[in-house]
Amino acid sequence: MSSWLSQHGYALMRALRQLAAAPVTSLLSIIVFSIVLSLPAGIFILLENLREISGQATDTQQMTIMLDTVAGQADIELINTQLEKMPAIEGFLFISKEIALQELKQESGMAEVIHNLGQNPLPDAFVINLGHMSANEIEKTQVVAQSWPKVAHVLVDTDWVRKLDAMLEVGRLVVIMLASLFGAALVIVMFNTIRLQMLTGRDEIELSKLIGATDGYIRRPFLYFGTIQGVVGAALAWLLLYLAITKLNEALSELARLYATTLTLNHLSWKDSLILLLFSGTLGWIGARWSVARHLSQIDHESTVS
Helix, strand or coil, X not given: CHHHHHHHHHHHHHHHHHXXXXXXXXXXHHHHHHHHHHHHHHHHHHHHHHHHHHHHHHHCCEEEEEECCCCCHHXXXXXXXXXXXXXXXXXXXXXXXXXXXXXXXXXXXXXXXXHCCCCCCCCCEEEEECCCCCHHHHXXXXXXXXXXXXXXXXXXXXHHHHHHHHHHHHHHHHHHXXXXXXXXXXXXXXXXXXXXXXXXXXXXXXXXXXXXXXXXXXXXHHHHHHHHHHHHHHHHHHHHHHHHHHHHHHHHHHHHHHCXXXXXXXXXXXXXXXXXXXXXXXXXXXXXXXXXXXXXXXXXXXXXXX
C-alpha cells in the first residue's frame, strides 16, 4: 500500500513540476478548458433557474369547475366528494354563487348594475389548486371533471405549461449536445498537449523503458497532468460563472425593485459543481491516456522494427 501511494505521490509531484515548467502553455490550456466549459454550464444554470421559476408558477396553476345554474346541493356535495378522492390535486375551494356575486360587486365597482340584474347570473364554482401537475395530467383531470353531472365548464390553461416544458426539453438537448461536442474538443486539446510533452521528453521516455520502466510508470504523470488541468479549468469556469451571475443579480435586483418583486439567479448546486469538476477532470484524463497510449505504442513499434 505504501509503495502504491509513493508511486502515485511521485507521479503527482512530477505532473506539478511539468505544469510549473511551462506556465504559459499550462495556463492557456486551463483557460481553454474554462471558456469551453462555461458555455454549456451557463446554459444549464439558465435552464435550472427557469425550471425553478416554472415550478413556482405551477404552484399557482388552477382549474375552475363552473356548475350549471340549476345545480343543487346534492350535485355540489357529489363533486366535493369526487375531488376529495383525487390525490393528485393539492386542494380545492368551493365558491358559492352568492359569495362570487359579492366579490364581483366589491372588485368591479359595478354594484348598481349588478343589483339591477334582478337575479344572480353567476354559477357555483370549485377552484382547484393543481400543484406540480404536468400538462398531460392537467388535461386528464379536466376531462374527468367535465364528465361529472351538472358541470357546465372546466376552465384551465395548459398551453403555457406545454410551451415551457417544450422549451426546457430543447434546452436540455442543447446542453447535452454542446457538452458532448465541446467535451470531444477538450479531449483533442489535451491529446495535443500531451503529445507535445511526450515529443519533448521522448529521449527520456525511451531511456526509461530501456532500464525497465513499465508503461504504467511512464503514463501515470501524464494522466495526473491532464486531470489536474481539467479540474483547474473547471474550477476557473465555476468562478467565471459565479462572477457573471453576481453581476447579473445586481442588475436584476434593480429591475425586480421596479416591479415590486424578487428575482434572483442561483448558481450551480454543490452536486452540480462536483459533477462539473469530475466531468472536466475525466476529459483531461481521457485525452492524456489516449495520447500516451498512442505514442507509447509508436515507440514500442519503432523499437521492434529497429
